[in-house]
Amino acid sequence: MNHWIILPILLPAIVAPLLALAVRHDLVLARTFSVGAMVLLVILGMRQLGMAADGTIRTYELGGWSSPFGIVLVLDRLSALMLLLTSVLGLFVLLYAISGCDQRGAHFHSLYLFQIMGLNGAFLTGDLFNLFVFFEILLIASYGLMVHAGGAARTRAGIQYVIINLVGSTIFLIALGLIYGVTGTLNMADFARRLDSIPAGDQALLSIGATLLLVVFSIKAALMPLQFWLPGTYANTSGPVAALFSIMTKVGAYAIIRIFLLAYGETAGEHAFFVKQWLLPMAVATLLLGMTGVLAARSLGQQASFAALGSMGMMFLAVATFSLDSQTAALYYMLHSTFAIAALFLLVDAVVIRRPGFGDALILAPRFRHIGLIAAMFFITAIAVLGLPPLSGFVGKLLVLNAVTENANWGWLWGAVLGGSLLGLVGFALSGSLVFWKSGQTDQLLIPDTVVTPDSTHPVSAAVNYSGKPMSANIVLPMVAIGCLLATIVLLTGFPGLVLRYLDATSQQLFAPHHYQAAVLGEAFPAEPPTRLEDA
Amino acid sequence: MEWLVAVAIAVMTAVGVFLSLSGRTFPVVLGMAMLTYATNLFLFCTGRLAVNQPDIVTTPDAAHADPIPQALVLTAIVISFGMTALTLVLAVRGFFESGSDDVDLLGPEQEIARERT
Numbered sequence: 218m219n220h221w222i223i224l225p226i227l228l229p230a231i232v233a234p235l236l237a238l239a240v241r242h243d244l245v246l247a248r249t250f251s252v253g254a255m256v257l258l259v260i261l262g263m264r265q266l267g268m269a270a271d272g273t274i275r276t277y278e279l280g281g282w283s284s285p286f287g288i289v290l291v292l293d294r295l296s297a298l299m300l301l302l303t304s305v306l307g308l309f310v311l312l313y314a315i316s317g318c319d320q321r322g323a324h325f326h327s328l329y330l331f332q333i334m335g336l337n338g339a340f341l342t343g344d345l346f347n348l349f350v351f352f353e354i355l356l357i358a359s360y361g362l363m364v365h366a367g368g369a370a371r372t373r374a375g376i377q378y379v380i381i382n383l384v385g386s387t388i389f390l391i392a393l394g395l396i397y398g399v400t401g402t403l404n405m406a407d408f409a410r411r412l413d414s415i416p417a418g419d420q421a422l423l424s425i426g427a428t429l430l431l432v433v434f435s436i437k438a439a440l441m442p443l444q445f446w447l448p449g450t451y452a453n454t455s456g457p458v459a460a461l462f463s464i465m466t467k468v469g470a471y472a473i474i475r476i477f478l479l480a481y482g483e484t485a486g487e488h489a490f491f492v493k494q495w496l497l498p499m500a501v502a503t504l505l506l507g508m509t510g511v512l513a514a515r516s517l518g519q520q521a522s523f524a525a526l527g528s529m530g531m532m533f534l535a536v537a538t539f540s541l542d543s544q545t546a547a548l549y550y551m552l553h554s555t556f557a558i559a560a561l562f563l564l565v566d567a568v569v570i571r572r573p574g575f576g577d578a579l580i581l582a583p584r585f586r587h588i589g590l591i592a593a594m595f596f597i598t599a600i601a602v603l604g605l606p607p608l609s610g611f612v613g614k615l616l617v618l619n620a621v622t623e624n625a626n627w628g629w630l631w632g633a634v635l636g637g638s639l640l641g642l643v644g645f646a647l648s649g650s651l652v653f654w655k656s657g658q659t660d661q662l663l664i665p666d667t668v669v670t671p672d673s674t675h676p677v678s679a680a681v682n683y684s685g686k687p688m689s690a691n692i693v694l695p696m697v698a699i700g701c702l703l704a705t706i707v708l709l710t711g712f713p714g715l716v717l718r719y720l721d722a723t724s725q726q727l728f729a730p731h732h733y734q735a736a737v738l739g740e741a742f743p744a745e746p747p748t749r750l751e752d753a
Numbered sequence: 754m755e756w757l758v759a760v761a762i763a764v765m766t767a768v769g770v771f772l773s774l775s776g777r778t779f780p781v782v783l784g785m786a787m788l789t790y791a792t793n794l795f796l797f798c799t800g801r802l803a804v805n806q807p808d809i810v811t812t813p814d815a816a817h818a819d820p821i822p823q824a825l826v827l828t829a830i831v832i833s834f835g836m837t838a839l840t841l842v843l844a845v846r847g848f849f850e851s852g853s854d855d856v857d858l859l860g861p862e863q864e865i866a867r868e869r870t
Contacts, residue, residue, distance in 0.1 A: 360843075375843055387788050397825070
């Protein structure tokens with residue numbers, strides 16, 4: 218067995234408790250350990266990607282129990298891609314967080330690594346119940362991160378976030394119960410295999426189970442009408458946490474892609490791609506709602522949250538088209554939007570720290586420190602988020618536009634994408650000119666960065682650290698972190714051929730679910746696809 | 754017995770949904786607890802209802818209870834128990850920090866106004 222596969226779960230699982238128990242009082246050591254772990258995870262992610270690039274689907278049977286009876290981890294192209302995406306994003310966001318945000322509450326680094334562990338586990342597992350468990354791990358860590366640094370508004374937003382996700386977990390369990398009750402298995406590959414042999418009387422129960430799974434993953438992916446938790450959560454949590462959360466919606470997207478392509482792909486007969494009828498309208502609604510929200514937002518944080526929502530809508534337009542090209546477009550857009558949205562949230566945080574008393578609210582405020590640099594970064598990031606040339610958002614959007622032409626009424630979809638982009642453009646132009654351009658028309662630096670009173674813990678004026686001392690507005694490390702995120706976007710733009718070749722191979726692997734099933738169930742690699750596929 | 758269990762799950766789910774739709778944190782926490790109880794019971798039943806059956810198969814054809822849902826429900830109970838405790842702590846902390854147990858959020862301008870008074 219190839220023990221490399223489980224390392225992305227084991228490494229954070231070992232370091233995180235160590236940070237919570239052994240080095241909880243030593244901030245420097247905690248930072249060293251967590252950054253070190255993230256660097257190792259990035260290297261590991263690259264290695265996994267290199268391993269998966271040859272197209273072999275590798276499995277790891279936990280405890281040596283053979284599948285479908287034991288829990289199995291699966292490393293294919295999509296998993297490897299998600300692992301690398303998580304670790305690269307995690308590293309850059311962590312770089313930003315160690316510039317001061319991490320000392321505003323306890324156990325930041327430990328929770329952060331637990332979150333990474335949950336994410337990696339969710340991307341690797343090949344078992345439905347294990348997916349639930351890893352979802353819970355990443356959610357429990359995210360509850361802690363969400364209320365990191367506290368404050369009345371943040372705690373109340375945290376309660377909403379926890380409750381909505383608890384409802385989601387409940388629905389997930391009901392779906393798993395239905396699926397196990399009907400098929401007698403929880404292994405994803407085995408589940409996909411057994412769909413053919415379900416008695417007609419049980420079909421309805423199974424359909425309910427599968428649709429409930431779609432509901433759960435749509436809550437995670439924040440698709441309209443299940444998106445209501447996202448704006449409040451992302452706008453009220455601290456910047457680095459919101460930036461890390463930009464991968465959380467992608468977990469939902471990953472789960473939808475993984476399970477519904479594996480089990481309800483071309484081979485599923487009359488149920489093939491049954492989620493399409495739900496996903497496509499949901500995607501359009503999410504895109505339009507998100508972009509309208511960007512225009513209507515009353516704070517930069519809200520605006521970034523709605524931009525995140527819009528990017529999920531855009532990605533799902535491509536996912537819901539369910540073709541090879543559209544899958545590639547969706548994955549490319551996912552890579553791009555994860556980094557772009559994360560950079561946007563970090564910039565919002567940089568503004569919040571420097572505008573005590575005004576926070577990120579879209580109101581006229583005096584000039585703040587480093588306004589020129591932050592404004593320039595905001596400009597570049599907004600261009601990336603909106604998908605304007607020359608950054609990768611534009612490439613991604615072109616790919617999506619090209620892919621959705623396979624739908625019958627693609628004119629409406631184009632209208633939604635382009636109209637939504639226009640709304641977003643106006644929204645970002647308004648907020649950018651209000652916060653950066655018009656600020657402090659007296660042209661004076663009115664706010665020194667140390668006027669904050671220690672008792673104000675609300676995010677609006679949260680520039681105090683855990684011990685109540687005012688924080689210095691450090692500029693180098695935050696800008697390096699945001700710069701790294703933007704550099705990744707530039708790389709995505711600069712080498713689209715290289716990236717797209719890998720993503721294309723990923724889509725092909727996803728659209729050949731019998732290979733996955735054979736690899737997981739330990740059969741010989743099928744030379745030919747099953748007969749059913751040939752008929753179609 | 755199926756009828757009794759089904760009614761029990763249905764009543765608990767209904768109570769849970771009703772309570773968790775209220776606007777204050779304490780009933781919501783209670784509602785979530787009821788919902789998770791209902792879910793755990795449901796999960797337990799997915800192995801079919803069997804009374805007085807062994808869950809380890811000794812002879813191949815003997816009647817037995819399905820052990821997998823029991824293992825699943827144990828995991829689910831542990832997670833939901835921890836989550837209920839966490840929600841309670843968060844609710845209490847939210848109450849003390851904002852002076853209200855309302856679950857709704859304020860807008861950014863209202864927050865700034867609240868903070869300045």
